[in-house]
Amino acid sequence: MRQPSVISRRAAAAAISLVVVSGAVACGPEGAGAGGGGAAGAAGKPQKGGTLTILNSEAQSDFDPARLYTSGGGNVPSLVFRTLTTRNREDGAEGAKVVPDLATDTGRPNKDATEWTFTLKDGLKYEDGTAITTADVKYGIERSFAAELSGGAPYLRDWLIGGDTYEGPYKAGADGKKGKELASIVTPDPRTIVFKLKKPEGEFPFVATQTQFAPVPKAKDTGVKYEEHPVSSGPYKVVRNENDGERLTLERNPHWSEKNDEERKAYPDRIDVRSGLDAAVINQRLSTSSGADAAAVTTDTNLGPAELAQIGSDKALAARVGTGHFGYTNYLAFNPKVKPFDDIRVRQAISYAINRTSVVNAAGGSALAEPATTFLPAQKSFGYTPYDHFPAGKTGDPAKARQLLKEAGHPNGLAITLTHSTAQNRETSPEVATAVQEALKQAGITVKLEGLENNAYNEKRRSAKDAPGFFLSRWGADWPAGGPFLAPIFDGRQIVTDGSNYNHAQLNDPAVNKEIDEINKLTDLSAAAQRWGALDKKIGEQALDVPLFHPVYKRLVGKDVKNVVISDWTGVLDVSQVAVK
Known part of the structure; x- marks a missing residue:
């Protein structure tokens, strides 16, 4: 990945x-x-x-x-x-x-x-x-x-x-x-x-x-x-x-x-x-654009919400902000081997309870995150096929969630733990975890937050033996197609028992595995994309994850930079196209 x-x-x-x-x-x-x-x-x-x-x-x-x-x-x-x-x-x-x-x-x-x-x-x-x-x-x-x-x-x-x-x-x-x-x-x-x-x-x-x-x-x-x-x-x-x-x-x-x-x-x-520069310093230098910095760019530093708010009031500065979309999905992962997540009704209840508006706000706001209901990113090259199997609107449907919990034998709600990273990022951060916690509370689900140092968090979520039942996760594709997105997450033959495992649900469905093999035979990438989209929709019915949002990248360039190109492959400025004269 x-x-x-x-x-x-x-x-x-x-x-x-x-x-x-x-x-x-x-x-x-x-x-x-x-x-x-x-x-x-x-x-x-x-x-x-x-x-x-x-x-x-x-x-x-x-x-x-x-x-x-x-x-x-x-x-x-x-x-x-x-x-x-x-x-x-x-x-x-x-x-x-x-x-x-x-x-x-x-x-x-x-x-x-x-x-x-x-x-x-x-x-x-x-x-x-x-x-x-x-x-x-x-x-x-x-x-x-x-x-x-x-x-x-x-x-x-x-x-x-x-x-x-x-x-x-x-x-x-x-x-x-x-x-x-x-x-x-x-x-x-x-x-x-x-x-x-x-x-x-x-x-x-x-x-x-x-x-x-x-x-x-x-x-x-x-x-x-x-x-x-x-x-x-x-x-x-x-x-x-x-x-x-x-x-x-x-x-x-x-x-x-x-x-x-x-x-x-x-x-x-x-x-x-x-x-090795501080991110705030990078954005300050690009904004000021004095001396050599007038012909400068960054390939790894985003603008944050506070910076975007200040930039928005100045048209000249705002015009130097590039927007990028990279194939990436932030989601809630379930480990169905851990109770109560072995019950699809519990997973469905959580899917209905999610307030994506509050999650997006926690991730930096609508300028930096787009709500997701599909696992595949919303780009044609991936085979994006719109679906929302558990429509919760913009702010969640706690009533539907309570109904499903009652059917699952939890009429008085239940208590669960959500594992996340303590690192200050906008994907698996305490802020996003807290937004999930507050949304689920409205449906009678009490969420205890388990924050781990980033290395410990990654080690735990990638362990097939010791993965928690409920945690924040994310996935990005190495190229813009459905294969590197769905196969590592849902192909049962890619479950790793003694190393880094990304098939968090440990799904090993022969029908899914077979369809992945059939799509891989296709050299017509458009036809393959349609099949990946259909497979994403089919897998989504099992509520093995809850897609939350797709990140958006906002980056400044120096005032003398010309010919800015940002593709959906990388989501970042292509330095091979930039001119400074």
Whole structure:
């Protein structure tokens, strides 16, 4: 699962005084881009040149394509690492599509989608001018299996034949020799690469966007030190990496050609990434936009409710706020193995009792959270199918909840415990937990709040053996489709008994498992999306969770920033499109 980009926790609660600035702006966010997400930047046509500054809370650590999880840390890795496919770099829903990158197309499957073939474009080069080959792509993937380079997405280990036992090219095999290859990746010539899978995977083109698919020249591989100077296949190369990504400086790769890269605009000459900054300071600097900060953005820091309230009174400043939607759902999870949650009527009662208005307010208000009644996010690419099996209106239906509790043998109500994190976030926070507590009280349900330190909370909710019966949880997809959203949560074969388990309900329904397999065979992504939506609606009837809200991201850009693009794939500003002149 991809975690959402870091939200400005401290800024959400702090009422800092934003300096009102008068930038030259075109129009407000409502009219910017197909998705209405891109902020209006400074007027004028984007031009090449200048330095883009990125101000972030978290460091761009582990800058190695094997160790990065998807596009980790916003979009910075995609400036250096190209992959076989990539996301379409456009606003809104159009940005949720997968398109070719290093490859000529998004892959060619065999009849049952168990084999995928890609062909590289002509003229691809690294920063040193040497040619990029499929052997480099194969090696880049193989090294991601090494234990010392762990941290990337797990799909290839599960999907490739032999991936579950492969340990990478560094460890010696039974014959004592290193450099063992993964036989399920075949490179018949320098431009062709074939992947052989254990089972049908119609969404393989999405997986090929992940950084493990970035080419790595074997002769330049320095193992765990590779992150200090990875060899660039993208428009920028690393010229400085201090304190494990705390200060990252990128400059143009002279051998990158825009002729074979239709997605990245690469306007600035230089990218200066500065991390480890306080969230409130980041937003203050972007608001003031003095000096280099006028050409600055953030890829990990949101605006909070107090800041948005102050910004709203100034049209020029408000026009520099971009809005993003990333496929993510915050929800109440049930463990039906724990009483009384083994009774569907109790789960239904809680579903009816929820006051989504108070939950949304606790999560920052309607500008930062949208109420949810479906598990899948409200985006076409996921297969979103509207449904509300337990209609509670905006503020809940306590009368219906009491009726169901009575039918379940609890005429005088019941007492339960809700587990949540004590971390100050707007997803699993004490504020959200308290809103749930107060709503359920109206239905005769007394809720005791169990707040745990974040690491302890995550460990407990992900334990198949010790998970509580009722807790706040969340899930985000690694790409905008139904597969990585529903399968980890509801596929019984993905229940993990001795590690991190995300199938909280421990649902192991043969019919659900079979439908997941059937959808995975589809290479027509539109048809697959419809099936995912129908499956979501069907599973929803069992009241195994209570969808609460989908987060919304609000971020400032400097007054001289142009060409802001925010897609529904990432929900954050795409730095490959930004211009500062």
